[in-house]
Amino acid sequence: MTDSLMEAFERALAGLCTDEHVRRSESGQDADAQWNAIDALGFTDALVPVEQGGAGLSLTDAFPLFLAAGRAGLSHPFAETVFARAILASTGHAHQGECIAVAPAVPVSGDAIVCRDVPGGALAHQVLVGWRGEWLLMPRSLAQATPGTYRPQASATLRWASASQAILRMPAGSADVAAVCNAAHAAGMAGAMTRIQAMSVGYVNDRQQFGRAISQFQAMQQELSVLAEQASSATFGARLGCAADGVLPAPLLAATAKLRCCEAASRVAAIAHAVHGAIGITEALALGLFTRRLHEWRACAGTETACATLLGDALFVRHTGGGQEILDFARQQLSPAAA
Known part of the structure; x- marks a missing residue:
C-alpha cells in the first residue's frame, strides 16, 4: 500500500x-x-x-x-x-x-x-x-x-x-514539537539525498573525459559509493523516525533519525559538489536547490547537538539508574518495537 x-x-x-x-x-x-x-x-x-x-x-x-x-x-x-x-x-x-x-x-x-x-x-x-x-x-x-x-x-x-x-x-499533552520537526525534517533530508544521488550518478555517466565517462574512473566510483552509502543509511534512519502506529513520532526515534540524516547530509552535499565540480554551484543545475535544503534542515529545530544531547541524556539516566549498557539501550529504546 x-x-x-x-x-x-x-x-x-x-x-x-x-x-x-x-x-x-x-x-x-x-x-x-x-x-x-x-x-x-x-x-x-x-x-x-x-x-x-x-x-x-x-x-x-x-x-x-x-x-x-x-x-x-x-x-x-x-x-x-x-x-x-x-x-x-x-x-x-x-x-x-x-x-x-x-x-x-x-x-x-x-x-x-x-x-x-x-x-x-x-x-x-x-x-x-x-x-x-x-x-x-x-x-x-x-x-x-x-x-x-x-x-x-x-x-x-x-x-x-x-x-x-x-x-x-x-x-500540547504528550505531543512533542521537537519530535515532530525531527521526524518531518529527517524524512525530507532523506528524500533530498536520494535525489542528489540520482543527479550525481546521471552526471558522471554523461560527463566525458579522456574519451570515456568519468563514472569509469575508480576514484569517482569510490566517492559515489560513499555517497550512496550515506543516502541509504539516511533513508533507513528517517524511516525509523516515523516508526509509529499512531500519528506522532517517538522523541528518541525521531532524534536518532535526525542525527543520522544530519551526519549523512554534510558528506552527501560535499561529495555531490565535488563530483559536479564548478558547474554544481551554478543556477543551471538544480543541485544547489537540494544541498541548500540539507544545510537548512541541519541548522533548524532539532540540530545535531540537540539530538545527540537528548540521546545522551536518555542513555545516561537509564545507565546510572538501572545499569543498562549502550547496546541494550539501542536495542530496547532505539528500535521500531520501542515505539
Whole structure:
C-alpha cells in the first residue's frame, strides 16, 4: 500500500515540481498556486482520521509521502502540514486548505513568540507553534519575518507580539514539537539525498573525459559509493523516525533519525559538489536547490547537538539508574518495537 501511495504521489509531483516550478516557488512566485494544486491531491490529509475526511493512515504508512516530497524538491513544508492537520483534527479544528509549518518557540523574555529559521515559513499560511506546553496556531501574515539564511524567500525567522494573536490554542499533552520537526525534517533530508544521488550518478555517466565517462574512473566510483552509502543509511534512519502506529513520532526515534540524516547530509552535499565540480554551484543545475535544503534542515529545530544531547541524556539516566549498557539501550529504546 505504501509503495502505491508513493508512486501515485510521485507521479503527481513530477508535473508540479519541475526544476523551474521549484525555482519559482523558492522565489515566492506562484507559491500559493502550486500549494493549492498539491493540496487538491488529498495527500496532505493522510494522517487525519477517516471520520474527519482524511485517509486515517499511521505515521509509518505516511512516511513514503514525506520521502517523495523531499525527493521532488517541494518548497512548502508538506510533512509539517500533514502532522499539523492531524494534531488540529484531534480538537475538531477544520482546515481550509492552508499550508502549515511546525516549529518550536525559542525562549525569549516577555510575551513575544519567536520561531527561528522555520523551513518554508515564508510560504506557509499558518504556523503550529509549540510554546510553553501548548500548541498555538499562528497566522503567518501577522508575524514579523526575517529572511532565512539558506532560502531567503522561502524560509524565515518569525516573531509574533504575543499568544493573543493565535487562531487556536490547545494543550500540547504528550505531543512533542521537537519530535515532530525531527521526524518531518529527517524524512525530507532523506528524500533530498536520494535525489542528489540520482543527479550525481546521471552526471558522471554523461560527463566525458579522456574519451570515456568519468563514472569509469575508480576514484569517482569510490566517492559515489560513499555517497550512496550515506543516502541509504539516511533513508533507513528517517524511516525509523516515523516508526509509529499512531500519528506522532517517538522523541528518541525521531532524534536518532535526525542525527543520522544530519551526519549523512554534510558528506552527501560535499561529495555531490565535488563530483559536479564548478558547474554544481551554478543556477543551471538544480543541485544547489537540494544541498541548500540539507544545510537548512541541519541548522533548524532539532540540530545535531540537540539530538545527540537528548540521546545522551536518555542513555545516561537509564545507565546510572538501572545499569543498562549502550547496546541494550539501542536495542530496547532505539528500535521500531520501542515505539
